[in-house]
Amino acid sequence: MAEPRDVLILTERDLRELVHLDHAAINVVEKAFAALASGKVVMPPILSMAIPEAHGEVDVKTAFIPGFEGFAIKVSPGFFDNPKLGLPSLNGLMILFSARTGLVEALLMDNGYLTDIRTAAAGAVAAKHLAPQTVDTAAVFGTGVQARLQMKAAHLVRPFRKLIVWGRDRAKTEACAADLAAELGIEVVAEPDGEKAVAESQLVVTTTPAREPILKAEWLHPGLHITAMGSDSPEKNEIEPEALARADLYVADRASQCETLGELRTAIEAGLWGAGQPVELGDIVAGKVEGRMSEDAITMCDLTGTGAQDTAIATFALGVAKAGGKGSKVAL
Amino acid sequence: MAEPRDVLILTERDLRELVHLDHAAINVVEKAFAALASGKVVMPPILSMAIPEAHGEVDVKTAFIPGFEGFAIKVSPGFFDNPKLGLPSLNGLMILFSARTGLVEALLMDNGYLTDIRTAAAGAVAAKHLAPQTVDTAAVFGTGVQARLQMKAAHLVRPFRKLIVWGRDRAKTEACAADLAAELGIEVVAEPDGEKAVAESQLVVTTTPAREPILKAEWLHPGLHITAMGSDSPEKNEIEPEALARADLYVADRASQCETLGELRTAIEAGLWGAGQPVELGDIVAGKVEGRMSEDAITMCDLTGTGAQDTAIATFALGVAKAGGKGSKVAL
Known part of the structure; x- marks a missing residue:
């Protein structure tokens, strides 16, 4: 004993x-x-x-x-x-x-x-180090628990003035928008058109269990940061693979995980990833690698969740x- | 909530x-x-x-x-x-x-x-299905908790008359022998010569963390069953690799684990394993594969511990x- x-x-x-x-x-x-x-x-x-x-x-x-x-x-x-x-x-x-x-x-x-908390906190770390310094408008894709928490976390590091919520289900989207308006005390709108949501935003977080891309590469625009946190298994995919190649900087939470569980997986499978070992979020936090290079850059962070x-x-x-x-x- | x-x-x-x-x-x-x-x-x-x-x-x-x-x-x-x-x-x-x-x-x-209990119980399952029907004398290599428990478990399925305890440390060997004599109420002797311990026994269980073999292939004799349960990592090895080739039947608790963590590992590395996919203990328990084919056969079971x-x-x-x-x- x-x-x-x-x-x-x-x-x-x-x-x-x-x-x-x-x-x-x-x-x-x-x-x-x-x-x-x-x-x-x-x-x-x-x-x-x-x-x-x-x-x-x-x-x-x-x-x-x-x-x-x-x-x-x-x-x-x-x-x-x-x-x-x-x-x-x-x-x-x-x-x-x-x-x-x-x-x-x-x-x-x-x-x-x-x-839930550590996942949303990682989103805030990504936004802190990769989003443009000034975020006027943010958008969230998805209407669940993480949609709410990710926006609460992001608002702590980038206190945006306006928030757009995109979802497939109109009632859920409006409920999520109402909750976030109450939580953050800012203007929050429900928007059924993903392209419009991205066009208006400097910071987008995707939080869905999508198995087919919900965010298209052609929607990317200068001065945008995207955090994709929905994919955590080999069947999921939120971001069109071309977007990874089009971004100025793609960042993985953990390269070995993103290759099999994250957005990086489909980009590799589509032959659209030629940049070798991706930068990891920790490298940027630790100051080993530069994060966002200018306010006009397009950056992306792929979060699969780490031990x-x-x-x-x-x-x-x-x-x-x-x-x-x-x-x-x-x-x- | x-x-x-x-x-x-x-x-x-x-x-x-x-x-x-x-x-x-x-x-x-x-x-x-x-x-x-x-x-x-x-x-x-x-x-x-x-x-x-x-x-x-x-x-x-x-x-x-x-x-x-x-x-x-x-x-x-x-x-x-x-x-x-x-x-x-x-x-x-x-x-x-x-x-x-x-x-x-x-x-x-x-x-x-x-x-401790489920590990010793697996030893009893191996002895029940693989040891000769009549075991007069058993031997255990090692003097720790599993040496004691394995012999207690084996005695439930093969109520041997005499037990031999082999260990490197004389005092620990004698203490283990005394404990087992009290526990089982049978004759138990401490024996510093491993060859003698095997020669006298029909059932041998090895329970050590050895990294170099402590049981030699040339010691194997007809009518012997060996259960090796000490190795559970890629550095450990209790049984000389030649012994696996010399046995009439080698049985793994789980083939995929024994290949990397058990005695099978060194046999494969030494080029002494040519039998392909080994039989698993469950196959014998389930009656899918014959266990011991005769009282004179030499059998061996490799236990790495399973979920x-x-x-x-x-x-x-x-x-x-x-x-x-x-x-x-x-x-x-």
């Missing part, structure tokens, strides 16, 4: 009280990206298991980041028949281990909440929980 | 009270091997991450087995500087998810206890805990 010790358990309710989509969360995720560029982060390929009988899948991500006291292992099940049972499709948890001893420190039973972000947000959440005396301890 | 629900937390103490190395545990692991042969088990490659700064590593294993209500994700950290800090090197936990909804059902904070065993033992543990009203519930 090991020596008795405590493990901290934080529920989704605890974590929603403790961790918010704010500058502190963005900073810790930015720090994780900078660490990725150091070459000293250990981030194994994602473990992925399909459970066809239940129309389910489960992904496991992890990363060790030097300088962070813990490392997280995140388990994300997605069971797509759950709504028929009155249950959410997505849930999951993170386990935080001491990076010094490998002992379990905390169980973050977040049902995906921390993933480094999970370790960052989990470590951050534990720190906040300890400081606030939150959570329940279980004696092992 | 998801609907409130409970998750069951079982500590190492709970699990040691609930789950024992007995026929019930062996049966559930045997069932997992049979399922592996069905081709319907989903078992992704092991996720493995090294943390060089802390002389640590962490492995994640999982498997979905049709017919089991849950699937486990097991996280096994090994931090080899821990003993200097007064902490155990190995610990870890299993998370049990519903195979129907992907929701977390239980957290099994076992610190590796369930792994299917983890799912089996975790599901079993949860069932026993629910029946006994054990564990503490945490409301999420």
